[in-house]
Amino acid sequence: MCLGVPGRVVEIRGSMATVDFWGVRRQVNLDIVDEPVQPGDYILNHVGFAIRRIPDESIAETLALYEVLLKEAEEDVMAADVRGEIEAGSRS
Amino acid sequence: MSAVTGRVSLKQGGGGRAMRALIERLFIADFASMPFDGVGLAAMDDGAAIPIGNEFLIVTTDSHVIKPIFFPGGDIGRISICGTVNDLAMMGATRPLGLTCGVILEEGFDLALLERIQQSLVATCREAGVVVITGDTKVMGRGEVDGIVINTTGVGMTKRPMRDNALEPGDRIVVTGTIGDHGLAVMAARHGLELEGDLKSDVAPINSLIEAALHACGDSIHAMKDPTRGGLASALHEMAAKSVVGIVLNEQKVPLTDAVRAAGEILGIDPLHVANEGKAVIGVAANAADALVATLRTHPLGRDAAVIGTCVTERPGSIILDTGFGRRLLAEPDGEPLPRIC
Amino acid sequence: MSDPLKFRDPEMARSLAATLARLVDDIGRPVAVMHVCGSHEQAIAKFGLRSLFPKNLNVIMGPGCPVCVTDVPEVDEGVVLAEQGVHIATYGDMLKVPGTVKSLADAQACGAKIHVVYSPSQAVELARRMPEEEVVFFATGFETTAVATAAVIVDNPPKNFSVLSAHKYIPPVMEIVAEMPGSRVEGFLAAGHAATITGWEVFEPFVLRHNLPVVVAGFEPLDILAGLVELVALIKDGTPRVVNTFPRCVTREGNMAAQVELWRVFRATGGRWRGIAHVPNGNLRLRDEWAHVDARKRFTIDVTGLWNYAPPHLAHECICGDIMAGIKNPYDCTLFNKSCVPETPVGACMVSNEGTCKIWHLYGGVPDLSEIEVPA
Numbered sequence: 010m011c012l013g014v015p016g017r018v019v020e021i022r023g024s025m026a027t028v029d030f031w032g033v034r035r036q037v038n039l040d041i042v043d044e045p046v047q048p049g050d051y052i053l054n055h056v057g058f059a060i061r062r063i064p065d066e067s068i069a070e071t072l073a074l075y076e077v078l079l080k081e082a083e084e085d086v087m088a089a090d091v092r093g094e095i096e097a098g099s100r101s
Numbered sequence: 102m103s104a105v106t107g108r109v110s111l112k113q114g115g116g117g118r119a120m121r122a123l124i125e126r127l128f129i130a131d132f133a134s135m136p137f138d139g140v141g142l143a144a145m146d147d148g149a150a151i152p153i154g155n156e157f158l159i160v161t162t163d164s165h166v167i168k169p170i171f172f173p174g175g176d177i178g179r180i181s182i183c184g185t186v187n188d189l190a191m192m193g194a195t196r197p198l199g200l201t202c203g204v205i206l207e208e209g210f211d212l213a214l215l216e217r218i219q220q221s222l223v224a225t226c227r228e229a230g231v232v233v234i235t236g237d238t239k240v241m242g243r244g245e246v247d248g249i250v251i252n253t254t255g256v257g258m259t260k261r262p263m264r265d266n267a268l269e270p271g272d273r274i275v276v277t278g279t280i281g282d283h284g285l286a287v288m289a290a291r292h293g294l295e296l297e298g299d300l301k302s303d304v305a306p307i308n309s310l311i312e313a314a315l316h317a318c319g320d321s322i323h324a325m326k327d328p329t330r331g332g333l334a335s336a337l338h339e340m341a342a343k344s345v346v347g348i349v350l351n352e353q354k355v356p357l358t359d360a361v362r363a364a365g366e367i368l369g370i371d372p373l374h375v376a377n378e379g380k381a382v383i384g385v386a387a388n389a390a391d392a393l394v395a396t397l398r399t400h401p402l403g404r405d406a407a408v409i410g411t412c413v414t415e416r417p418g419s420i421i422l423d424t425g426f427g428r429r430l431l432a433e434p435d436g437e438p439l440p441r442i443c
Numbered sequence: 444m445s446d447p448l449k450f451r452d453p454e455m456a457r458s459l460a461a462t463l464a465r466l467v468d469d470i471g472r473p474v475a476v477m478h479v480c481g482s483h484e485q486a487i488a489k490f491g492l493r494s495l496f497p498k499n500l501n502v503i504m505g506p507g508c509p510v511c512v513t514d515v516p517e518v519d520e521g522v523v524l525a526e527q528g529v530h531i532a533t534y535g536d537m538l539k540v541p542g543t544v545k546s547l548a549d550a551q552a553c554g555a556k557i558h559v560v561y562s563p564s565q566a567v568e569l570a571r572r573m574p575e576e577e578v579v580f581f582a583t584g585f586e587t588t589a590v591a592t593a594a595v596i597v598d599n600p601p602k603n604f605s606v607l608s609a610h611k612y613i614p615p616v617m618e619i620v621a622e623m624p625g626s627r628v629e630g631f632l633a634a635g636h637a638a639t640i641t642g643w644e645v646f647e648p649f650v651l652r653h654n655l656p657v658v659v660a661g662f663e664p665l666d667i668l669a670g671l672v673e674l675v676a677l678i679k680d681g682t683p684r685v686v687n688t689f690p691r692c693v694t695r696e697g698n699m700a701a702q703v704e705l706w707r708v709f710r711a712t713g714g715r716w717r718g719i720a721h722v723p724n725g726n727l728r729l730r731d732e733w734a735h736v737d738a739r740k741r742f743t744i745d746v747t748g749l750w751n752y753a754p755p756h757l758a759h760e761c762i763c764g765d766i767m768a769g770i771k772n773p774y775d776c777t778l779f780n781k782s783c784v785p786e787t788p789v790g791a792c793m794v795s796n797e798g799t800c801k802i803w804h805l806y807g808g809v810p811d812l813s814e815i816e817v818p819a
Contacts, residue, residue: 424489
C-alpha cells in the first residue's frame with residue numbers, strides 16, 4: 010500500500026528538494042522527513058513527500074543481513090545432517 | 102436486437118480490452134457480416150486491404166485527440182502523420198501514395214499554435230516521404246470540442262499484406278527499439294507530474310525502417326503490429342490470440358531507457374502497458390531473427406532492436422512473462438493506466 | 444551507492460528461495476503466513492515471486508489494499524460531492540472503486556469534475572489555480588499516505604480546499620485477522636513503508652497478545668524473500684518476536700516528526716472496512732481543530748439518495764471480506780471471473796491493482812508456468 014521509491018537529493022531549496030531517480034528528476038517535499046537531509050543523501054519518496062532519509066550504511070547492512078539469513082539456515086541444515094548421522098550411527 | 106445502454110467511459114478509448122469490446126459490439130458486428138473481398142473490419146488489423154489486380158490497396162484511418170497537444174518529443178501534428186504512416190507500414194505498404202488530413206477546431210483556438218502544428222505536419226511528411234493530398238477543416242463553437250481533433254487517412258500499395266495473425270510456434274518476437282517512451286512521457290506531462298529528464302516520446306515515421314526489414318527478411322516475417330494504445334502487452338495479446346499461440350516474453354530483454362524505467366517505478370505504471378509511437382513488434386521465423394535484428398540496427402530508428410520472446414504452443418492467447426525470478430502471466434491492460442500510490 | 448537494483452539479484456533470490464524451501468521442509472507441514480500490504484502483493488505478482496515460493500508455504504494477502512477496504516459509504520460520499528459540482532481530487536487507484544450505485548469514474552462520465560493526482564500537494568495546487576471553485580481532496584490510503592495529507596493540512600492550504608478523509612490505520616486490522624475464527628495464519632509480514640512512519644515497536648504488543656511473529660519487510664524481491672525466510676525461521680523456532688529486515692527504512696521508533704504531524708491532524712476512530720465490518724481505531728478522521736478543512740463539516744453530504752436504488756443483487760454473493768481475511772481465495776467465489784471481472788467489478792478486490800481478485804484474474808491465479816519449454 011505504499012509506493013515508496015528511493016532517490017538521491019540533488020539540490021535543496023527551502024523545504025523542497027530536487028531528487029534524482031535514476032535519471033528522472035522530481036520535486037519532493039521535505040516537511041516530514043525524519044532527519045535533516047543534504048544534497049547527496051538518499052531519501053524514500055511517497056506521494057511527493059520524503060518519509061525517510063536512507064542512511065548510507067544501511068545498504069551494506071541489508072546485504073549482510075541476507076548473508077546471515079543464508080548462513081543460519083545452512084547451519085540448521087548442517088545440524089540436521091549431523092543429527093541424522095548420529096542417529097544412523099546409533100542404529101548400526 | 103439488443104438494446105445498448107449505459108455511457109461511453111474514458112477507458113473504452115484506452116486501447117485495451119474495454120475498447121475492443123466496445124468496437125466489437127457496436128461497430129464491427131454489422132459491418133463484418135456485409136460482403137467484402139479482402140481484409141476488412143472483422144480482422145481488426147492495423148488497416149484494410151482491398152485486392153486490386155494482383156496487388157492490394159491498403160487503407161487506414163486514425164483520429165488524434167492527444168492531450169497535451171505539445172508533449173516532450175512531439176505534438177499532435179507529428180503523431181497524426183506518424184500514426185497513419187506506421188499503420189500502413191505494418192500492413193506492408195511502406196511507400197504511402199498519399200494522406201488525407203481532416204481538422205476540427207474549437208472556436209478560439211490560437212492561430213499561432215495552429216501554425217506550429219501545421220509546420221510539424223509538414224516536417225513529418227518530409228521525413229516520411231509522404232504528402233497530404235486532400236483534407237477538410239471544420240470549426241465548432243467554444244466548448245463543443247476540446248481544442249483540436251485531427252483525422253488522417255492513408256493509402257498505399259503492397260503485393261502481400263502483412264498481417265498480425267500468422268505467428269507460428271518457434272517464431273521469435275522482435276521489437277525495433279525501446280518500449281514505453283511515448284506513453285510515459287505523455288502521462289508525466291498530462292498529469293503535471295513534473296518529471297524532468299530524458300523522458301520523451303518516440304513518435305517517428307518508421308516506414309523506411311520497415312521497408313528495410315521486409316527487404317532483408319520479408320519471407321521470414323510472419324506478423325507485424327505497432328504497439329500503440331495498450332502498449333506492447335496489448336499488441337502481443339492480439340497477435341497471440343489471433344495466431345492461437347502462446348508467447349514467452351523475456352522481461353530482461355525488453356529494451357527500456359533508464360528514464361522510462363524510473364518513471365514507471367515512480368508512477369506505478371508498467372512500461373509494457375503504455376503506448377509507443379515509433380516502434381514495431383515483429384514475429385519472425387527463428388532462423389531469421391538475428392539477421393532481422395542486424396538489419397534493424399543499421400537504421401537510425403532501429404538501433405535498440407532486440408529479440409524479446411518466443412512463440413509456443415502452450416497457453417494460446419496468453420503472454421508468459423519471464424521476470425528473471427520466475428514466470429507469471431502478463432495481463433492485458435484494461436484501459437488507460439493511471440498513476441497509482443499503492 | 445544505493446542502486447536499488449542490488450536488491451534484485453536473481454542469484455541471491457534463488458539462494459534465499461532455496462533457504463526458504465529448506466526451512467519449510469524442516470517444519471514438515473503446510474505453513475500459512477499473511478502480509479497486509481497491497482504493495483507486497485504487487486511486488487510478489489509483478490516479479491513472479493510466487494513461482495519461487497515452496498509449495499507448502501501459503502503466502503496469503505490480507506486486508507492490505509487501502510482501496511479495497513475503503514468502504515462503499517465513503518465512495519458514496521465522494522460521488523455525492525462530485526455530483527454537487529465540487530471538484531474532487533483523488534489518487535488514480537480510487538477512481539474505479541464501486542460505490543453503492545457508481546464509482547468516481549462513472550460520475551466523471553456523467554460530467555462530474557474529477558482530477559487524478561499523484562500527491563496531496565497537487566490537490567492544493569489545483570485549489571490555488573481555481574480560487575472560485577471548491578476542491579475536495581478525497582484522501583485514501585494508510586498511515587504512510589496520511590502523513591502527506593497531514594503535512595498539506597498544516598501548511599495553510601487555500602480557503603477553497605478541504606479534505607474528505609477515508610484514511611485507514613493498519614495495526615488494528617492485524618488484531619482482527621489474528622482473532623478471526625478459522626484463521627490458520629502463523630505469522631505476519633508487515634508493511635515496510637507504513638513501519639517507516641510508525642516504527643517496528645508498534646507490533647510488540649500484538650506479538651505479545653497473539654504469540655505470533657511479525658517480520659517487517661521491504662518491497663524489493665530480495666527484501667520480500669529475506670523477510671519470508673526470517674518469518675518462517677521464527678515460526679519453526681516457535682519464538683514469536685518482531686524482527687526488522689528493512690533497516691534501510693525502518694527503525695524501532697520510526698519517523699517521530701511524521702508521527703507527531705499525523706496525530707496532530709488525525710484521530711483514530713472505529714469504522715467499517717469494506718468486507719471486514721467494524722475495525723476499532725481503524726479509520727483516521729480529522730480532529731475537531733481542523734474542522735475548517737474537513738469536507739464533512741463544510742458540506743452536507745447526504746448519501747441516502749443513492750440508497751434509493753436497490754443494491755446490486757450480486758453484492759450479496761461477494762466474498763471479498765473472507766478473501767481479504769485470507770480465509771477464502773478467489774476461486775471459492777461464485778462470481779470470480781464470471782460476473783465479477785475488472786470491467787464489471789462487484790467487490791473492491793477486483794478493482795484495485797492490489798486486490799487479490801484483480802491480481803489473480805490478471806495473472807491467472809497461481810499458474811504453474813515452469814514446464815513451458817522455450818525452443819532454442
